[in-house]
Amino acid sequence: MSRFFRSKRQNPQENSTTIKLYPSLQQNITHFKQTVGESTDIVIRTFKAGQTGSMDIAVLYTSGLVNNELVHDFILDTLMSEIRKTPLDAPAHKSKRYKTKHIEENGNKAYQLIKDYAMTGGNVTDIDTMEKLFLHVLSGDTVVMLDGSIQAMAIDTRGWESRGVEEPSTQSVVRGPKEGFTETLRTNTALLRRRIKDPNLWIRSKPIGSKSKTDVAVVYLHGVADEKVVKEVYHRLNKINIDAILDSGYVEELIQDETYTPFPTVYNSERPDTIAAGILEGRIAIVVDGSPFVLLVPALFVQFFQSAEDYFQRADFSTLIRLIRYMAFFLALLTPSVYIALTTYHQEMIPTSFLVSLSAQREGVPFPAFVEALLMEITFEILREAGVRLPKAVGSAISIVGALVLGQAAVEAGIVSSAMVIVVSLTAISSFVSPSFNFAISIRMLRFGFMSLAATLGLFGILFGLIILTLHLASLRSFGVPYLSPMAPFIGADQKDAILRFPRWKLTTRPRLINQSNMDREDAKAPKPEKRKRLNQRKEQE
């Protein structure tokens, strides 16, 4: 724990700006105002309090980031009206009778008094440096500063307008919880905590990013997650030295094992149930404030073919669906290239009657099959990208243009053959089957490579592509765990939840490579209805 909070490398610039709070409130406020450039969203309310009204108090908060009611009811109201009667000694530093020491004494006394008796807020932190002051004010806390005190108190009043918990837009399921993560870190950790009410669920957070100070929380099940991996995660997070983190994608890119690969080695999900399931298996979740996508490591190849729903549906059905996903993966990756290879190199593999109709379609098509495929694939990619960016209202127009104009008309105009349209549509549909969106992206990238290999060497080009691809995949690791496990290295026990999904009562162990020590889950038993006879006996007894 201590290691995590001890930043390995401190920014030298930051070091120099570490300034203790001044005893003088005015000085503090001036410094503060200068630093934030008199930004209008930051509210600095100064007033006098105490029996004599001689104590200067300032309340600082960022409007919009705080819950206004909280600030008014529990801070301003308390300070201004409720402690009206409390004797707060005026520091009266203007009067020359007092020395600085006195001023501080008085200030600190008043500070302690307010903190102990008056502050009705829940989470109060002491602040003694300017740096912390900025951090708290800018992240939505309200800071109360007293004249004469070298400490200030930060009250957690965070409460900004945020999206509620909604249904996640990706990875949607037919059956299963429909909650999704939001942009707020606390909401997200709460969603996880609600699913795992175990004291061993450890959540530790730390701001990352010299400018953005984004809170990044590491969530894992202590005693289940592999300690070595946990340490590695902390280590990699500590190594991050960046100005801002705007999404978990930043973190993902900075902590992954291998950058030069089209495959994601960090899993992400918008679904609390998926992440919770991962944590229960011994994986480690990384929640980044401001992003509804929570990261999960170590991530394996098979994980990208598993949907949360697999565990909510019947086992046999889930297995079938998973097999279909793998099929779709290969279809999305290889359909256009196999089509090119077959039609330009291996015509002997096509049944005669089909070959005749294919070749009739290609009569008059001016381009080679490769160019034809490339044309259609690129068109599709453009359509897809346009579809994502376009306002929803225009979306349907795009699909009409795509389907009718480009599909039908291109065939009629003799630019492409109709078989190619089928191939491209099949590819397109298959590429959306993968439950994980970023995995689909890597398939789409590789597809073009395979197409050019197919265009030059036919099926053997594809085969060499596959060999190299598999070599590459086999060399990948995610936080030390081989990416292709449990297929390679083959682990028999883990096959129960890899390509297949065994019934719930068979899934009694956690994946072996994810956690080395704590393998056993609770031993669920296959449901066995009581025999009628015994049931009757029991009734009699009752």
Next chain:
Amino acid sequence: MWLILLMVILVWSGIGLKGLRKKGSVKDMATYIILWAIGTTGLMLYRFGISIPTPLDGIAYIYHPLSSLWKQWFA
């Protein structure tokens, strides 16, 4: 095609050499360069149609007594 191939080979071996230089073992570098020269010369000779005797001839010569004996036995 040959030009592109040559470029690919050059880039490929250049990258290999660069990686090697970082590790900084003289012996490794020397071996690398010698072997690389042999390989590239072989490829270039093949490219310009200069026939190189196959190394198998030598091996066949060494084993000639044995293989002729074998042949006689099975003849």
Next chain:
Amino acid sequence: MMERRWFFLIAASVCLMLLSGCWSKRELNEIAITTAIGIDRVDDKYKLTIQVINPSEVSSKQMTTRTAVSTYTAVGDSMFETIRRLTTLTPRQAYMSHIRNIVFSEEMAAEGIGKVLDFLSRDHEMRTDFYLTVAKDMEAEDLLKVLTPLERIPAQKTYSSINTSEENWSAVQSIQISDVISTMISKGNNAVLTGLRVVGNPEEGSKLTNVEKVDSPAQIRVDELAVFKRDRLVGWLNEEESKGYNYILGNVKSTAEYAPCKNPEQGGITLELFNATNKMKADVKGEHPKVSVSIDVKAAIADVECALDLSKPAEVAKIEKQFEKIFVELMQSSIDAAQEDLQSDIFGFGDLIHRQEKHYWKSIEKEWDTIFPEIEVTLDAKVQIKRTGTTIDSFEKELEE
């Protein structure tokens, strides 16, 4: 590791390099899909005819005035040379992987097909799933020109009719190249090829009118077998002999056999065979080796015109006996043809002896061709009628009464 960082750069440049030459590429609209080759002999030269599909005609839904296939013919010194010479005629390169039939003319077959088979098995584009056939009484070129109704590609028609009649009539045999080569190489076996002939007027066959009439003036028929000795055609087995040949070799899958009633005026009785197995045995004691062939036929009654009481087992047994005789005659006719007229061991009796008596075989291997016509073949058939179809007795019997 440095390799991985640069890997994609290199991979991309390799792809680029590859793209610079698509060496073996053939676009679909650059090939002429050949479905059949006809091989004739013209003055010591090969005359090659290829039948090429016109894809757009075959797959178009509308009737067109153009034919579904075209043929091109060229003459050359060797097979490969002639095929390449064909490019002077065809706009596209002939593509051989989808060949369904190779048709030899009788003249060509009589001169020997060994050299052609060498090319066919050596060329990489050739597959092995086509049928080898011989055109009877005509040039292979003319046979390939016959247009066929129902199946628009004539070669496909021939291919399917060989298959169908092999399954249901069993007079012909589909012969692929590996069958021919292995029987041809073997000393104790000789090859047969499927025979093709045109019924009707071959002149009409090449015209589009051939497929415009309900009853096509020219039709391709498959019902005979061409008999080879080594790689030369020596003669033909007619339909009955072909059937006998298939019975002997146990190739019959299903067929129909007819026998007249006791009173021939009534008509006859027809059996539908659904299982025929053979047993061959060689006996080398004595001067000449003896071969005995017995077949075991299971059948159902398909058609009865005689006045018979089929409910009586004795009657059925009589029918069985009658058919046994017919089968033996069929086979005998085939053996006679092979031994006397053709003198070619198409049944593989030599191989049979080799398998059973390998030492004896070594002594006679060289003279087998002269021994074969002399060997004694005993034939035996056993017929079991298992079913009588959906009815038991014939209406005929009721009518008679």
Next chain:
Amino acid sequence: MMRMEVYGLVKEEITLRQFILLMILFIIGTSILLSPASLAASADNDAWISALVAMGAGLVIIVLFWIISQQFPERNLVDISELVLGKWLGKAVSLLFSYFALISAASVLWTVGNFLVTQIIVRTPALVIHFLVMFAVVYGIQLGIETICRTAEIFFPYIVTLLSIIYLFSIPSVEIKQIQPLLDSSFKQISEGAAFDISVSVLPLIVLLMVFPKYVSEKKRMLPKILLGYVCAYFFIVAITFITTTVLGVRVTANQSYPTYVIAKSLNIEGLIQRAEVIIAVSWILTIFFKLSMYFYASVTVLAQTIGLTSYRSITIPMGLITIALSLIIYPSTIYANDWNETTWLWFSLTFGFVYPLLLSVIGRLRGKSISSNNS
């Protein structure tokens, strides 16, 4: 132990299962496509019996490899020859061994190229194919033996499934009478076929001693599993020999360059599986990829270790270039290749695959004491 760290290989570790899969792929590598022809050519009807004999004889060689590996656990072939033969003689023999592996790698590369160029992509220059295959191999070797093993583990089920498809669907066309009468060929013929077969599939297994038993993580009860793996692998060869000779006929098999490929060509199961020859080609190229990788790996590691480089990875790229160049000139023609394989290869592989380990084992045993004192 120091040495392992110097080589930067200390982390590499493969499971016994992975090693056995690698061995199986190595054995069936070239044989699955080429063996039936040579077996049928020499042993006629009894080709498959000849393959069985080869399997039995190969078992002895496997046990020899096993013995030498157990004699010097934790050491690879280079260490052993330096220990047994002394530093300089050991180094010289190791260099020769590296040359043997390099020649083998080049000839396997040529075989792939030749197959593709004669059967499938006819007009593509061999150089391009060789370059591409070697590129994949070098990439794999750079990533390490562990990666190669994992890749083998991924591909293995596919290879077995694809081969089984060919096997199963060929069964209906099997005609036993094609190979009758049994034992028609003489003992000479059968043993000649067996000798060729061993020289292709078993003797070269010596190169695997560069990874075995040093990198194998389980050390217990290895022999039964390895022998079982070996028998399984050889079963593929026996079965394919049986199938090709019974389906195509013995003479046709002997006369084909790639009889297994022809089998796949003629496969036709009611239109469901037909035109499946690419299946056999794909699985064959996959197996041969691993065979090539192992040859190349042995060549590179032996060379690097003998001359004492910091890592074998530093010379993979130039060695790859040499292999490509060598593969282009190694066989001037297919006729030369056949002749060489029939006459010299047997002896060449016998020298390194049998005589060499036998000598090491015997001398090692004779010098037992001095070596163990060296060790400590």
